[in-house]
Amino acid sequence: MIIMIQIENISKSFNNHLVLNELSLTVNQGETLVIIGKSGSGKSILLKLIIGLLRPETGNISIEGNDIVKAGFRDLQEIRRHFGFVFQASALFDSMTVAENINLMLRKRLKWPVQKISERTDECLRFVGLQGLGKKRPSELSGGMKKRVGIARAIASYPHYILFDEPTTGLDPETADNINQLVLKLKNELNVTSIVVTHDMKSAFTIADRISLLHNGKIVVNGKPADILKSEHSEIRKFIYGYSLLK
Amino acid sequence: MVTVLENFFTEIGKYGKLLWWSVLSIRDFSTYYENTIRRMKFIGIQSLPIVLMTGAFMGMVESVQVLYSLQNRAPLYLVGSIVTESIILELGPVLTALILSGRVGASIAAELGTMRVTEQIDALEVMAFNPIAFLIVPVLIAGLVMVPVLTVFADVIGILSGWFISILTTDLSTAEFLKGAQRFFIPWDLTYGIIKSAVFGFFIAANAAYVGFFTEGGAEGVGRSTTRSVVISSVMILILDYLMAQFLLKAGW
Incomplete structure (x- = not known):
């Protein structure tokens, strides 16, 4: 497996509140990684750090070996050309x-x-x-x-990479499913590497190759959907059993 | 008090940085030229009716008040001198700028503020655009170029309406009005008025761009930015007006 995005020990705080605490994560070529976590846990911030809209206080983020944290404006523009970003409220x-x-x-x-x-x-x-x-x-x-x-x-x-910020939030189940199918189609037909941030567990289990749970500023659980279902981690169980469909 | 001062200087620093980035973005011509034309149309052509109306009433009021002040105590042709000089030097640039800080400044601040809170500015950045070149530079160029043009229109319509009211309500002839207008006029007066309006235009645009671009806090934040843009521009116009009168007016002599 080729590692495309490597995040090492990044920390980010807002108004003296530590949102991400020495978080590390890798994303492999062609996979769809779904990051789940409570609202306000820093999922969207993580996406904005990956694309260089925000800078971490410590740590490194490398995209195909290019350090995005230290990149200047022109280098950043060059790296961003390989990204697509789907915003939570579309941002059209x-x-x-x-x-x-x-x-x-x-x-x-x-x-x-x-x-x-x-x-x-x-x-x-x-x-x-x-x-x-x-x-x-x-x-x-x-x-x-x-x-x-x-x-x-x-x-x-x-793009080589697409970042999705809450792609199904606020949509009816049928429309949400359409969006999920589109994400799958992107993976199967265009072989893009995707990171999806969501708290919609149905969506997560439909599209993910791998699911990571962001909790207290760190990735605390990381695994294939089947492994996540079996996880004994209390936060994961709260997430899953919050959804009667998956009981 | 220390925090207030600290915030003030932080804002000044951010403002200066935004202007500096705009200067650096000038070479990114292909990113901003389309938007510059759009902004010039908005600031220039679409503001023309309100500016012409302001100019007309400014000239009419000025001529009525000058006629009242003179009241047989000075030659009537002086109406031409005072109306022309006061419109070119002061009323044209200042009233046009104040009207535009409301019409144009508020709208630009609200548009950029909405783009910020709905993540449209982030979207531009992730699409490898330079948002300063795409959004800020067009506004600054349009403000700098179009406000002086509008001021010239306001000056012309103001002097014409001042002339019209003078000859309509008194025995003053057109020839006498013109004699008065030429009596104290020097070309520098017009240059000074245009320089002044260009400075006003630039800062109306820069203030709106600054508060809009750094808007925080949803719809409420957009409302706050819109108000701030108008207030900051209006105060700045008054202060710059004095500074330029004090230090620039005599420079052309």
Whole structure:
């Protein structure tokens, strides 16, 4: 197994409150790692540290051997080109159409030819089942559709990695399942490496190759879904048995 | 007291850093030119009606008040001198800037603030964009360029409406109004007025960009940023107005 992302002993605090405490974690090529944890446990912060939106106070994060903590602005931009990020509230640009949201990076950063941009935009819309909606504005879409546009935007530039921040939170079970299927499709068809942060256990067990529990600033349990189900760890049991479906 | 001072200097430092990053981002032309045109349209063309209306009323009020103050105690042609000079030197730039700090500054602060709290600025960053070049530089350029242009429009409409009211309500002729207008006018006055409005324009844009870009705390935070942008800009316009009158006005003589 090739380690793509290596996180070593990172700590991060806000207003003197230690959120991540010497946390270490590795992510392997092509796997879908799901990080579970209570609200406020620092899951989203961990994602933002991985992509360099925040910097840890101590520790290292390396992406394919490149140190993201010490990277300068230009190096950071270069590393980020290989990432897609699906935000919790989609974070679509409301001054642009759906298509412009999806192809912004292709137009402005990668400067692809117009024809290629248009083909790729349609391809991404088809991938998430929203073909023909390119001219709509984000404000005209439902929550689930916005999430799917967020995924289309994240995959547009063929990233090696996709980070998902609570992809199914706030969605009805059917729409949540659609999103889960999209995450699986990404793994199977595009072989991307994904990190998904969630507290939706149904989603976690549907999409994960590996599940890690973030608790008190550290990864306290780490294993395949089947092993997690058998875990005796009290926090894991609270998480699982909170869901009657999995009882 | 120490904490207040500490916060004040921290904010000044952050503000300076944002402006410095904007200067460094100037070379990233392909990232900001489209947005710059959009912002110029918004600040320039879409603000034109309110600026023209402000200019018209400013000129009319000025001429009525000057006529009242003179009241047969000085030659009537002086109305032309006082209306033109006060509009070009003071009223045009300051009133235009105050109106725009409300219309343009508030809207930019609210837009950037909303982008911040809905993670759209984070989204730009993770897509390998320079958010300063994409969002801040267009606002600064548009403020710097379009506010002086709007001020010239306000000056022209202000002087025209001042002239119109003078000849309509008194025996003053157009020729006499023009004689008065030319009597004390030197080209530096116009240059000074334009420099002043460019400084105002830049700071209206910079204040709105700064408070919007660093917004925290959801919808409430966006509301706070919008108010802060207008308050900071208005106070800054008044202070800069005095400083420029004191130190810049005589420089052109």
